[in-house]
Amino acid sequence: MKRLTAKLVFMGSQGVGKSSIITRYIKGDFKKECEATIGASFMYAKVTLRDYQITLKVWDTAGQERFRSLVPMYYRNSDAVAIIFDVSDRDSFNQVKNWINEVRKNTDTPVVYYVVGNKTDLIDTRVIMYEEAEEFANSVNARYWETSVYSNTGIQDLFTNIGRNLIEIVESSKPPVHLKLEIDPEEAPNNERINNSKIQCCTN
Amino acid sequence: MEKTQETDTDTLISDINDIAIHDPVISKSVTENEPEPSSSEQGSSYEILFDQLKENNKHIFVLSTAGKPIYTRFGNENQMASLFGLMIALVSVTQDSNDTLQSICCGQTRIVFLNKDPIILVGVSQSSEPNDQIKKQLTYVYNNIISTLTLTQLKKIFHNRTNFDLRRLMSGSERLIDKLITFTETDPGFLLDSISCLQMPSSSRDKITQTILTQCSKIKNLVFGLLIAQKHIISIVRMKKYSLHVSDIHLILNLINSTESFKTAETWTPICLPTFDSSGYMHAHISYLAEDCQACLVLLTIDHNLFFALSDAKRKITEKMRCNDCLHEINEAIIRQPVSLARANITGLRHLLYKNKNRSQHWCPPFTSPYNTIALQQNLMSVYSSLISQMNFPGRTLKVIFQQLTAETMLAWATDDVELYMSFEPLVSKECATNAVTKLTQWMKKEEDSLFIFNIPMF
Numbered sequence: 027m028k029r030l031t032a033k034l035v036f037m038g039s040q041g042v043g044k045s046s047i048i049t050r051y052i053k054g055d056f057k058k059e060c061e062a063t064i065g066a067s068f069m070y071a072k073v074t075l076r077d078y079q080i081t082l083k084v085w086d087t088a089g090q091e092r093f094r095s096l097v098p099m100y101y102r103n104s105d106a107v108a109i110i111f112d113v114s115d116r117d118s119f120n121q122v123k124n125w126i127n128e129v130r131k132n133t134d135t136p137v138v139y140y141v142v143g144n145k146t147d148l149i150d151t152r153v154i155m156y157e158e159a160e161e162f163a164n165s166v167n168a169r170y171w172e173t174s175v176y177s178n179t180g181i182q183d184l185f186t187n188i189g190r191n192l193i194e195i196v197e198s199s200k201p202p203v204h205l206k207l208e209i210d211p212e213e214a215p216n217n218e219r220i221n222n223s224k225i226q227c228c229t230n
Numbered sequence: 231m232e233k234t235q236e237t238d239t240d241t242l243i244s245d246i247n248d249i250a251i252h253d254p255v256i257s258k259s260v261t262e263n264e265p266e267p268s269s270s271e272q273g274s275s276y277e278i279l280f281d282q283l284k285e286n287n288k289h290i291f292v293l294s295t296a297g298k299p300i301y302t303r304f305g306n307e308n309q310m311a312s313l314f315g316l317m318i319a320l321v322s323v324t325q326d327s328n329d330t331l332q333s334i335c336c337g338q339t340r341i342v343f344l345n346k347d348p349i350i351l352v353g354v355s356q357s358s359e360p361n362d363q364i365k366k367q368l369t370y371v372y373n374n375i376i377s378t379l380t381l382t383q384l385k386k387i388f389h390n391r392t393n394f395d396l397r398r399l400m401s402g403s404e405r406l407i408d409k410l411i412t413f414t415e416t417d418p419g420f421l422l423d424s425i426s427c428l429q430m431p432s433s434s435r436d437k438i439t440q441t442i443l444t445q446c447s448k449i450k451n452l453v454f455g456l457l458i459a460q461k462h463i464i465s466i467v468r469m470k471k472y473s474l475h476v477s478d479i480h481l482i483l484n485l486i487n488s489t490e491s492f493k494t495a496e497t498w499t500p501i502c503l504p505t506f507d508s509s510g511y512m513h514a515h516i517s518y519l520a521e522d523c524q525a526c527l528v529l530l531t532i533d534h535n536l537f538f539a540l541s542d543a544k545r546k547i548t549e550k551m552r553c554n555d556c557l558h559e560i561n562e563a564i565i566r567q568p569v570s571l572a573r574a575n576i577t578g579l580r581h582l583l584y585k586n587k588n589r590s591q592h593w594c595p596p597f598t599s600p601y602n603t604i605a606l607q608q609n610l611m612s613v614y615s616s617l618i619s620q621m622n623f624p625g626r627t628l629k630v631i632f633q634q635l636t637a638e639t640m641l642a643w644a645t646d647d648v649e650l651y652m653s654f655e656p657l658v659s660k661e662c663a664t665n666a667v668t669k670l671t672q673w674m675k676k677e678e679d680s681l682f683i684f685n686i687p688m689f
Contacts, residue, residue, distance in 0.1 A: 040401065045491065053494065062402030064489060065499020065514075068541070086495070092378065092399040096500060099534060 027079050029208040032192050034071070034082045035101045037125050038110035039118040040089030043144040046175040047110065048086050051185055056175055063088040066100055073189035080189045082106075101129050105195075105205055106138040106188050111159075113143040113172070114151040119159070126166050135202050138191040139168035142184060147174040279309055287356040290371055290411055293317060294388060295348050300396045301371075301404060303411055307397070317352050321345060333361050344368040348388035349375070349396070358612055360619045363421075367414045370477070373504040374410050377481050378403045381508040409488040413480070416611070417461065421618050422585045422649070423476050424592040425483075428462035430563035432679040438556045439465040439685060442527075445543040445550075447689035451533040452540070453512065457519075458486055458526045459564050463683065470688045475505035476590050482514075486526050492516050493524070496544070498537045501530075515540035519548050523557040524564065569681070571595040574673040576666045578658040580638065583614055584674065585649040586682050593681045610638070614651050617642045621649065632660050643667050 036044040045063050050056055052071055066087045073080040085100040087093065101107060109125045111118040122141055129137065141163040143154060156172065163170035171187065173180035196207050282305050283289065291310075292301035297318035299307035307314070321343060324331040334341040342364040344351040351368040376384065379399060387394050414420045438457065446455045446467055454474055457464040461483060468474065481503070486492060500511035515529040515537060527547065529540045551557045571579065581601060585592040601607050613635065621628050621642050631642040639654040641663040650670070654663055674681075 049494065061405065061489060061491060063491065064402075064485070065497055067491065067495035067497050068537070069495045088402070088499075090399075090402045093500075096534075 028077055030078055030080045030192060030196060030205070031208075032080065032082055032105040032205060033085070033103060034106045034108065034188060035085045035087065035104045036108050036110060037087055037097060037101070037129075038089055039112075039115075039121045040091075042089065042110045042112040042115070042118050043173075043175050044089065044110050045086050047142070047144060047173060047181060047184070048084055050175045050178065050181050056178070062090060065093060065096070071185060073185050075186060075189045075193065078189070078193055080192065082185070082188070098128075098132055101133065103135065103204060104129075104133070104137060105135075105192060105202075106140065108140040108142050108184070108188070109168075110142045110144050111154070112145050113154045113159075114145055114148045116153050119143075119154045119162075122162070123166065126168060135204065136195060138188060138195070139166070140184070140188060141166075141168045141170050143170070143172045145174060145176070146172050146179065147176045275309070276312075279305065279313075288411075288415070289352075289354040290368065290407075291317065291352040291354075292371065292375070293350050293352070294392075294394070294396060295321075295345075295350060296388075296392045298393065298395055300349060300375075300400065301407060303408065317343075317350070321350055333364075340364065342368065344372065346372050348385065348392075359615055362619055363615060366420075367411065370410055370414055370420070370480070371407055373477060374403075374407050374481060374484075375400070376504040376508050377502045378406075380502040380510055381504070382510065406485060406488050410481070410484045413484050416608070417480075418583050418592060418594045418611070418614065419461075419476075419480060421611075421615050422583060422592045424585050424590045425476060425479050426462050426594065427591055427681060427683050428459045428464045428560075428563050429566070429568055429680050430464070430559065432684070434556070434559040434563070435465060435683065436685060437554060438551065438560070439467060439687060441550050441554065441556060442547055443467045443687050443689060445547050446529070449531075449536070449539055449543060451536060452529060452531045452689075454528075454530040456482065456528045456530075458483060458528065459524070459560065461487065464525060464560065464563075466683065466686045468686060468688055472506075473686075474503070478503040478505045482528060486516065486528070492526060493518050496541055500534070503530075513537075515544065517541075517544055519544075519551065519560070520557060523548075523551075523560055525560050568596050569677065570598065572598065574670055576669050576673075578655045578662060579652060579666055579670070580655065581610060581653045582670070583649075583651040584670075586678070587647055587649055589682055589684070591682045610653060613638070613640060613653070617651055618649075632663065639663065641667070 036048060038044055040062060045067065046056060046060055048069060048071070052069055063086060066085050069084045069086065071082040071084050073082060087097050087100050107129055109122045111122050126139060141159065143159050146152070160170040169187070169191070171180060171184050173184055175181065192205070195201060196205055201207070286304050290303045291314065293299050293314050297314060299310060299314045301307065302310060321331050330345060331343045333343065338356050340355050340361060342353045342355070342361050344365055349372070351372055353364040353368050355364055387396070387399070419425055442455050442457060442465060446452050453469045453472055455467040456479070463479070466474065485501070491497070497516040499514050499516065501514045502508065502511050512530045512532055513534045513536065517527055519525050519527055527544055529544065531540065548557070571582065581595065581597060583592060583594050597607050601610055617631060617633070617640055620631060621644055629644050631640070633640040634656065637656060639656055639658045641652045641654065643650040643652070650667065652663065652666065654666070
């Protein structure tokens with residue numbers, strides 16, 4: 027079994043469902059009334075894929091404007107970024123571009139970008155259609171994905187896909203140094219790509 | 231000068247009568263006096279608004295000095311534009327005569343103002359609490375706003391844009407203010423300026439504190455550590471030379487007890503402790519010890535890069551506490567029946583508040599018969615509240631108050647170290663009540679080790 031540890035950050039406007047997506051994935055439950063996140067929450071999410079055991083260190087950031095200036099602290103050194111918007115709220119969609127630009131400007135490592143349209147169960151009030159969002163995501167070199175926490179669609183696959191993309195990066199010819207790949211010793215006697223990384227926290 | 235002031239105040243009172251929220255006839259006159267009610271529909275919407283306001287006897291409003299609404303305890307600020315307009319008018323008309331509007335009294339209704347430029351807080355109350363206490367509640371609300379924004383940022387925002395809509399930055403924190411107001415209305419800690427400790431054997435507490443201290447002392451720039459079980463403090467550790475003020479602890483307690491999501495994930499958030507330092511943020515690592523131990527550990531630092539170090543320390547603290555049985559002892563203490571006053575065996579004594587003045591900690595035993603309903607408990611709390619404000623009235627030192635009321639006899643008793651407020655059966659004599667003090671003081675000597683935190687170590 028190969029072990030991979032990566033940092034994933036959820037960003038986006040307030041009330042789009044960042045915490046709900048993560049809670050749905052990790053705990054499997056859904057609350058209609060979700061209190062606003064304070065600062066940022068930190069959790070571990072596990073994804074098992076092929077012969078990989080991926081541990082995602084997930085930062086769930088608060089969408090409120092007053093916490094905005096803190097977000098760089100969380101996305102620094104991240105391996106994957108999921109920017110969430112609410113498909114029934116155009117403002118939250120318009121914000122996605124700003125988030126992506128900001129992360130691009132402030133990181134120099136390859137990052138997996140996901141634009142995620144949440145609340146697809148709101149068919150009647152939906153204003154951002156799949157095509158528009160996907161086109162936009164392509165234009166900023168991000169992948170587009172849709173979820174509904176309420177009807178529990180797309181959530182599992184979102185995390186699996188992020189995991190798959192991270193594996194692609196690790197298996198590429200030039201994997202980034204900070205992405206931590208550990209291979210159980212008995213299975214990998216001569217692997218050159220082992221990152222010699224004990225638990226090393228992102229303290230820089 | 232004084233003369234003009236009087237007339238001003240008269241106009242104010244007549245103005246305020248128009249919005250007196252307890253009188254349906256008068257509130258109707260607002261709709262009639264409205265300069266240009268565009269339609270009868272608008273008139274009736276005011277009536278609905280005032281009907282809604284009348285349902286509650288305690289209101290708190292926050293607005294900017296430019297008159298922009300920031301917060302209302304009940305209802306929606308957007309529907310109260312004219313009400314906020316009136317508030318700002320009252321404040322500025324007194325300001326124009328170089329004076330500060332403190333409060334307005336009309337009938338049962340008291341309106342208390344707290345001007346903390348660039349924001350103004352207004353409390354409207356129809357209950358019996360003293361004005362000073364309403365002002366203190368407003369200060370708490372103000373402190374809560376500072377704790378989310380810092381004073382520096384608040385001033386800067388309004389310096390740059392006097393017309394700024396602060397709700398943009400406050401969003402998501404309104405519920406904390408709601409809960410904080412409820413806290414100020416129900417928790418004796420607010421009245422006594424003190425905290426309540428989780429009752430446990432002092433040996434257990436020392437062991438817990440030592441475990442936290444061992445980890446915390448290794449971390450540079452960590453300033454405070456608190457372990458909290460619901461409304462009670464289990465343990466506090468602190469950096470040399472720094473101490474936590476009670477009102478800041480109240481804000482932390484309110485934050486913890488109002489936020490369910492802390493239970494499911496580690497949280498890392500900036501927080502300003504207004505009494506400690508209103509100018510800047512500290513960073514708080516907040517997490518519950520374990521799924522099977524619902525005590526919340528708060529680690530406060532000035533270094534915003536310390537999350538993983540603190541997360542690691544927390545993990546070690548939990549591991550250690552599991553090994554040395556502290557988790558178990560905390561759980562025991564949380565579910566244990568709190569010590570009952572009946573054990574002191576004092577004839578005629580129904581309830582009390584005991585404050586250790588040097589430690590700023592109090593003990594409030596569980597309510598027992600006849601205080602069986604929330605209404606009766608609240609009533610007793612307001613009797614306490616009035617006694618507390620009489621005992622602590624600035625500029626005089628009262629040692630004893632003995633009051634025979636219709637439903638109970640009250641005794642307040644203060645020494646250099648202790649403040650004691652006791653509720654007796656109605657016909658208890660003065661002598662009997664003072665004897666009870668002696669008896670209780672002796673009993674407390676045996677119990678206080680488990681009721682209070684005597685050891686707040688530094689690192």
